[in-house]
Amino acid sequence: MTKIQPHDLIQSDGASTTPGYMSGWANDFETEALPGVLPQGMNSPQKVNYGLYAEQLSGTAFTQPRPERTWCYRIRPSVKHTARFTRIDLPYWKTAPHVQEDITSLGQYRWDPLPHSDAPLTWLTGMRTMTTAGDVNTQVGMASHVYLVTESMKDAYFYSADSELLVVPQEGRLRFATELGIIDIEPKEIAIIPRGLVYRVEVLEGPCRGFVCENYGAKFDLPDRGPIGANCLANPRDFKTPVAAFEDRETPSTVTVKWCGQFHETKIGHSPLDIVAWHGNYAPSKYDLRTYCPVGAILFDHPDPSIFTVLTAPGGQPGVANIDFVLFRERWLVAEDTFRPPWYHKNVMSELMGNIYGQYDAKPNGFAPGGVSLHNMMLPHGPDMEAFEKASNANLGPDKLDQTMSFMFETRFPQHLTQFAGQEAPLQDTYIDCWTSLEKKFDGTPGKK
Secondary structure, three states, X not given: OEEOOXXXXXXOOEEEOOOOEEEOOOOOEEEEOOOOXXXXXXXXXXXXXXXXXXXXXXXXXXXOXXXXXXXXXXXXXXXXXXXXXXEEOOOOOOOOOOOOXXXXXXXXXXXXXXXXXXXXXXXXXXXXXXXXEEEHHHOEEEEEEEEEEOOOOOOEEEEEOOOEEEEEEEXXXXXXXXXOEEEEEOOOEEEEEOOOOOEEXXXXXXXXXXXXXXXXXXXXXXXXXXXXXXXXEOOHHHEEEEOOOEOOOOOOEEEEEEEOOEEXXXXXXXXXXXXXXXXXXXXXXXXXXXXXXXXXXXXXXXXXXHHHEEEEEEEEEOOEEEEEEEEEEEEEEOOOXXXXXXXXXXXXXXXXXXXXXXXXXXXXXOOOOOOEEEEOOOOOEOOOHHHHHHHHOOOOOOEEEEEEEEEEEEEOOOOEEOHHHHHHOOEOOOHHHHHOOOOOOOOOOOOOO
């Protein structure tokens, strides 16, 4: 791993490379990098302290029951952070609807980890889209990506008008220097970057590899707990939102915008990360997956994987999500007289899985850390023969699944493979054969097991 020194952003404690955070999910936060910036009792005074501009960043329509918005107090208004746009091409970053006529998305697929490249790759040039689903123009669906990043964005910034990004590192450490503060993430953590937020991605320790869920629809939220009650799963207090931090740098800079699947570039003469203070509930956050408290069956049977939902992006149909982010981490298995791995099934949801580290219990062979699998809607899948035989004959005492962490991006839309996923990524041609050796065990003898 190579360690790289990031830029400094000014925080309340002066120039610092150690980000600060506030706890809570969907809170109304307030934070200032200089004292006395935030107006009290109002949002838009005639004159803001320090000669700053007041500006609102809205993540929802104004008429939402609980609008998501943040008031920002910045050195320049955002209209100064864009100029004339030039269309650019990022050929490996694809957006739905994106259907490759020569690529078959009907099937059970698995990929080895994408290998690192000797080529210098930034957050933008290193993004590799694996699947797309839905339609960005109607703001439904998602895309799944694998990122390979070897170098920091230098005086370069990005925001997506299309989507919220859920970032899941698998190797290396990244810094997201955003308009609203600094987020550092590493494996076993995630970051959520809202739609429309400007940021720069820096490599703290590389090379870096990980997964991204690009959410075109309603933003991620904590799932309704129902009978689970008030505790366990992901606790709101464990989400961390950055304190205010800003740059006041006069230097030629590039801002890239993703809009309806197209990429546009604009040149400005300064850093756009110039928000000195802010308050509101529309902000980036990070979460440590090691704080996720799984729940499960404590007598018999295997609950649905939805019991492991960390975050959900609601869809238009009640009970069917636009996206669920599901985590399979270390946990105890104690169910009696029960086949403990995930059972064989077909599902209306499309399931893309990634392995962060360790071994996944239903697929002990071939699903390596950094690897990806896809089981599209209404395609059967389940344990391979080795996992089936082991689980069918295991001593059913308490058993801890240890040193394991995988996840699932699950959507109600079919996920279409990109050309990269179908023809360039390291697809395991023999994955479908993992069920070939399953045997007919039927015996019509009464009482026979």
